[in-house]
Amino acid sequence: MQNTKIMEEKYILSLDIGTTTIRAFIYNSRTEIVSKAVDHVILHYPQPGYVEIDPDELWNSVVDVVNNALQGAKLTAGQITAMGISTQRSTFITWSRESGRPFHRFITWKDLRADKLVKHWNESYLWKLIKVGAYVLFMVSRSKRFKAGSVFKFSNNQTTLRLYWALLNVPELKSAVENNDAMFGTLDSWLLYKMTDKKIHMSDVSSASATGFFDPFTMQWAGWAMSLFGISPDMLPMVVDTAGDHFTSTAPAIWGQAIPIKSCIADQTASMWGSCCFEVGDVKLTMGTGTFFNINTGGSPHASVSGLYPVVGWRLGPELVFSAEGANNDTASIIKWAHNLGLFENPEDTADIAMSVPDSDGVFFIPAFSGLGPPYNDCTAASGFVGMKPSTNKAHLVRAVLEAIAFRTAQLYDCVRKETNYTFSTIRMDGGVSNNDFVAQLVADLTGLKVERPTEVEMSSLGCAHLVGLHLGIFKSKEELTSLRKIGSVFTPRAHVKKSYDITISRWEDAVKRMFGWYNDNKSSQSQNGVSDSSSNSITSQSSFKVSKKNGKAK
Template identity: 50%
Template structure:
């Protein structure tokens, strides 16, 4: 195919903003990276300044277009991939922000999480769901019977703001408040005429909405029970749109020419596209700031009893009918963040070297590490767990600590895999991995050994950006079909499971789980 059409793909993550300019052969013509400045005003608070974020996004897109030796007028379309569950509120009349972005890693609502999870109202909800399960035998109601609120969801962080932010409370009373995830805010900013009073649609793609905790993937709408329980007015929330919605254009005042927006999806849904996960049971692991395991379940919305999350993978409107497919997700909040901590702590100075350091010793010398800066998610589900090493000896050296840390990341990811295997009928033959941390050979090989499944590392590690380009190009009719994209997926390296190592790791992961028990509920009663 010719290369006279160009796709700009923007990926706004937790720590990095990346923009790539692809041609129709999926060759990168230009690229730019900007850092996201994560603010930590006090322990447990993780914020992003929206003004700083916007300026960095504009710089990233501008620099990528410039590196490609193009102008904005040459860009055929723009695809957007964004982190989920980071939110902001603002006044639709004055455009005043009521606070910084509250990111998905933020723990300020932790006391509310504990309060609500032990409340009579939630217990009644759980009991009612269990009764319905006994009557219907529907796993959806069984999952409801085990429902617990989490910090990663928007719900209680938004409630915290509604209780503590006077400007937001006043705007809600005036009915001028808007609440948006990063994607809905970005769509608002990109299409807004500077200084204009003209209203802009407040919308969000369904793949971002479905992860908030306020959206019901089974009914495909905002969850009325949640909005009522937490007294959240649905008018402040964006209108939910499908993944091939007509998102409009970037206003010409920003880059000098209009750019058509043909994709705005959550990062993990984009990653499924970038990893070519289109068959029932296809599984991918994105190893970035956190680890996200997603399994494509097609038309089936899976109700988990272990805390895995049923999500809308994507939704396309064709011939007036919405075609919706689903996935299930398990997440580990601390992956790349653990690598960064280890660097700051002095365990190693280069993430690329951590693999060889870990391989320089045959084992961790009985040392185990618990990676729980943001608590431990499914299937452990303990937000009060502590982080630390255990089992240190006089013989313990730096490589043992590095190996223990990397093994702990693999153990947590393997737990998600085991959980999914036990809950579903899928027979997994391979795991596709992507993300910055996937470049670590030791971690990928360990994951293959523990799971007993072939691990394939994508040649292009930024699968979210690649997926956004795929969807943007399809919606812009640059490519004829989804199957046409399969030729663009390429493997960098394959890690085959070693049977002798699986037996060894089965024992180690059991001992590691005993160590986890020592760190569970560590922060009970802590301020």
């Protein structure tokens, strides 16, 4: 009887590889979790600012975590109907077409090795000339594509200049490009290549669009980037739909039997599927290693002037959906850093600690270990506490850290609100930090929107299962998926709280501006020596920056 039930039930394996964890979930046809297994991504820091993943270590963890999930469900690989994959974005590797051997470790989206290149290109006369040309073309044509180009800035979390760095600094890669032996891929491409026994070299549209050199307006690899940075078209993966049969199946030798792969998607757009953000104007907020605020913009990319990034949400045959994204690169990584610093013993206690004091005692925290995103877009900004005094205790510092996370999230929402004409009422929140009631409630208060938190906060994995199940007909429609949503908590905005924070936020914004340009070259001697700026009553040092990179396992 039990075997008959197993044969009749449909099981979907969802493999989610973030910056800090690898998760394998097995769902049934009612999106209930049958089994799950988790492992940690091992991050390597060979030099200050370098954040790498060893491909062999990652592959072994992927194999093990899937095996553990199968064992937990008491299933074999042959009993899995199909699988989907979601991955962190912009983390990339290059390898030999002939031998399959990597030329270097994965260079992650948190890596800062190309920082000088980023600054150089953003300030270069050539790039400024290109942007002026794009603006002129926009004024003539009113094309959104040229409007976006006129304000485009390179950043460290894009792949473009990190790949350019590798092309300049890895001799074997340079030689392989010349001999047409080089292959490039973000994490999804490399996984598909490994899982299918070197049969396919693909990337779905959502992962490709997050690299910085895939043009969402033309849906092709950007010719200007390939020309400027010597990126050979031959080394790039084929860009394909987010779900379909083109991903083929895993090699039988890996897990004992072949598992059909039916979807591959970037983690942030996977979480949009997990949160059922199917309608134009739907908003989801993922608070993981970083904070990612995504709005469904429908069938056309959003051209931003404040730094929101237009990415492809998904493409399913004729259905092409875009997303406007604002990001703060440091969220859970800040919680991890504060924990390592000894501000608290258990991250789960931070909400209660923050609420144990009425305010932060005038202390402000600037969350900029990886610079500041929209609306500031300053990769040279520094992190620090501002306004500490003899009465300051750990609870005040913890509250200041959590408030800063909420403040930056509210700023992302303001960018979205000012640049779009949508009417918002609800934010669908997910990610590990969303479990913090203090942060979730403060986000609701400051945005004036209802915040919904699901019972299971790992939406990327669920989004993969949704895509696979819809493609296979296990789920009949998006409406059916929406009906299966399980909301755990709802946080209602409190107008009086928002009003009470008006002065606090204004002072915090002033503190943020004091940290602008901290790591500019003309301040390098100051930052290298860990000199604090006494005029701003701050504690900011290069040493604390290194602590975050060493201990703050960074997505």
